[in-house]
Amino acid sequence: MSEPERHPALDALAQAEVPGAVQARIVAGAQARVARHRPLAPWIAAAIASGAVAASALALWVARPAPAGDPAPQPSVQAVPGHRVLAEPGARWQVVEALGDGQRVALSAGAAEFAVQPLRGDDAYVVETPQARVRVVGTRFRVAVEGDCTAVAVSEGVVQVSRLDGTEPASLTAGQQRRICPSPAAQPPRAGVLGPPPGQAWVQQALELIGRGEQPAQARTLMERYLAAYPDGPLAQEALYYAARLALEAGDRPAALARARAFVQRFPDSHRTAWLEGRLPELGAE
Amino acid sequence: MAAAGQPTARPGLAPELFRRLRAGDAQAWGQLFRGYAPRIYRWAVLRGVAPGDAEELAQEVLAVAWRRIDRCRAPEALTAWLYQITRRQVANHRRKAWFRRVFVTDRPPERAFVAEPEGSLAARAVLAGLPGDLAEVLIMRDVEGYTRDEVAALLGLPPGTVASRLRRARAAFEAAWAAREGRGP
Incomplete structure (x- = not known):
């Protein structure tokens, strides 16, 4: 039985270059x-x-x-x-x-x-x-x-x-x-505690699924359900962000682009905006 | 860029640079970050991490190195030490990934390198389907171009184990590649 040799299909990988922009982003991110x-x-x-x-x-x-x-x-x-x-x-x-x-x-x-x-x-x-x-x-x-x-x-x-x-x-x-x-x-009046807002359970359940690494499709459905029912709800930022990422990971680029764009426009000051903005070009944004 | 079969770099670095790293010299750290960022990114991508996540993972690996450089005892051990950090981060990433199925389906990987050809994407897809212990030996020897002894040092394995794993890894890659091309098994 002959000894297996190095496969030529690996040549392309061996010669693959890391983009300079990627290197720069890694260095900047590590320094930050x-x-x-x-x-x-x-x-x-x-x-x-x-x-x-x-x-x-x-x-x-x-x-x-x-x-x-x-x-x-x-x-x-x-x-x-x-x-x-x-x-x-x-x-x-x-x-x-x-x-x-x-x-x-x-x-x-x-x-x-x-x-x-x-x-x-x-x-x-x-x-x-x-x-x-x-x-x-x-x-x-x-x-x-x-x-x-x-x-x-x-x-x-x-x-x-x-x-x-x-x-x-x-x-x-x-x-x-x-x-x-x-x-x-x-204690001052607890005016800020209003009880769970409508739809909170959907987002919470979705976050728990995400945290466990289970049922991403179900998590996405729950986030989308919340956004459909409460587009301006208090958890819209959370739901929009995860809806974008879940769509991206599911390979649904049109939906990911739409959600990412909406997030960037609505929440420009979020710490998550930079990450989503960085994904827009690869999703086809002009 | 590494020529096929040629090492991209040897483990270790100059003792003087190592001393400066341990002393917290910002310039030395900048040099290390620039030198190792592409390599760590490549390691992560080749182990099946999506390019966007691989960037973040590489950042974290370098930040961990900065925080824990006192645990790296010698300059010649630095590359192996960084690989071990990367390995842990990759494992952590996989465990915590929301979408574990990304790693086990045949969904084509995203482009991660300059003008990456289809052949490279296909090779990465096959690598991602191999058992982790075989994949990392194959990556280090046949893609990154380290010698058998260097791979042994990087992975913390006896050279004989590296050799046997490499044989199995090459055979597994060949079989998976053939299956992909419709030539069986």
Whole structure:
């Protein structure tokens, strides 16, 4: 039996060149990711190494506290794979434990914005403050410890917010906010909590499917159903983005182009716009 | 661009550059990013990651390298270390991909390279259908052009294992290619 030789069909691959624009985008993107990171503060690194922060054996990143007297502190961005945390100056937070692909984060002071990638059903991303627990499926939101209270504001997606003991749970969707204080008397009117908006279940179910990597066609149907029923609903941004990506992955280029165009026009300031804009030419946009 | 059968690059890099990387020299990192970006992108694409995702994946690999360079012990190990990061990122990407079926159907891959011919797309489609352990040996030896010993170092395998996997990979590729061309099996 003869020894198999190198197949000539691989010649074309061996000679394939990476486009210069791709190389430039990778380098720029990597540099941007690096710029968003800061090294561990020496005292925190020492604490972790000595076991003083026992619960944080799985801690990946801890925000550097703003130096005293810093005249114009800049927000620091810390990241772990799949998720981003924009810790504002003075924020104190740390990753306490890993929860599958998610994690549990303790925010003891200050404010931070979290951008969480869709997670599988069993995983979770949880932010805890002295007053509140915020549980995430996949979204972008800000949590601030303000004196004795905690304020949560959602800019994309859906989060579950409760008191730290799990009581008074409520869903917050894009544009909504909630403030949790020690006693009911201290709480302002909960005008921002209106209960689940119509169609939220469709989007939530779709996000869960996406997070589990299952039934993309069903996820796309649910997103499209929401967009048809509530084109200007509070979750339209979320639904439009995923409808575009799901259509793209399904090979439905006309639908992907239409959805991507609509997203870029309606939400030019979204952090997702650049990615979709970059796909427009290959989808046939002129 | 690599000539067929010729190495695109040897593992490792100059000790002085390595020292500067570990010292956090921005210029050195820029040099490394520019040098390795195309290679990491190629690795990801050849392992079946869609071009758009491969760009993001390559960015993350380089960012991880920057954060963890202290874990790379020697300059000659850098390429293998970067490949191991890429490998983990690819596995993670596949596991977390919303559309796992993309990797298991015969949907044609998107163009990823300059003026990529149909033959290249077809070869990538066949590669994507091979078992991962065979595909990566075939990619490193027959596409990227590393020697058997270099492939062994990159993949962390004994040279004998690389040789046996390469035989199986070539046979599997040949069979899949023939089936694609309608020549059986």
